[in-house]
Amino acid sequence: MRRRPVRVELRVDATLRSVRLLAAAARGVLAEWAVPEEKASLLELALVEAATNVVRHAYRGAPGHEIRVRLTRDAGTVVLAVADRGRSFDPSKVPPPPAPDPADPKTWPEGGMGLALIRASCDEVTYASEAGENVLSLTLRLPAAGGRERGGRA
Structure with a gap:
């Protein structure tokens, strides 16, 4: 029998201080779900980058x-x-930055690496904007029994 998806929703004021709260809350949820530490760290990094972009760019502070x-x-x-x-922004329209030496x-860039970090941290990144709401979805595949990730990655 297939298990139903488990969902948790968090809402915070769009401030940099709240980004830290989101990261801590998400980390707790991922620990409760027994997401491996390496995967949880990647998703936390992507969340912090995405939420910081919302505060700074979508709402301009x-x-x-x-x-x-x-x-x-x-x-x-x-x-x-x-x-x-906030202001819509489709990250798929932004080319990756040149690789630093x-x-x-x-x-070495002083900034502007948020999208590159998000892309590098996640298996899939999608964006949608509908009815005034922007949604950036970040997907991580988890290891199946035996240590291989679903979708073929080890």
């Missing part, structure tokens, strides 16, 4: 706004959806 995060655990995956009603500090 203006008070009185909200970020909604929905975590869903299903057979073999965890999906984290970050929703806002580790030996040349002049090529």
Whole structure:
């Protein structure tokens, strides 16, 4: 018998302080769901980057706004959806930044790496904007019994 997905929804004011609260709450949920530490760390990093982008770019730091995060655990995956009603921004339209040269500090970016970190941390990143709501969905595949991730990755 297939188990139903488990969902948790979090809502916070769109402030940088609240981003820390979101990260801590998500970390607790992922621990309760027994998500492996490495996977939980990746998803937490992606959440912090996505929520920070909402505060700084979608709402431009203006008070009185909200970020909604929905975590869903299903057979073999965890999906984290970050929703806002700020300025829309489709990350799929942004090309990846040029790779810095580790030996040349002049090529190291001072910022603008959030999307690259999100993409590198997740197995799938999708964006939708409908009825004034922006939703960035971040998917991680989890190891199945035997240590292999569903979808073929080890």
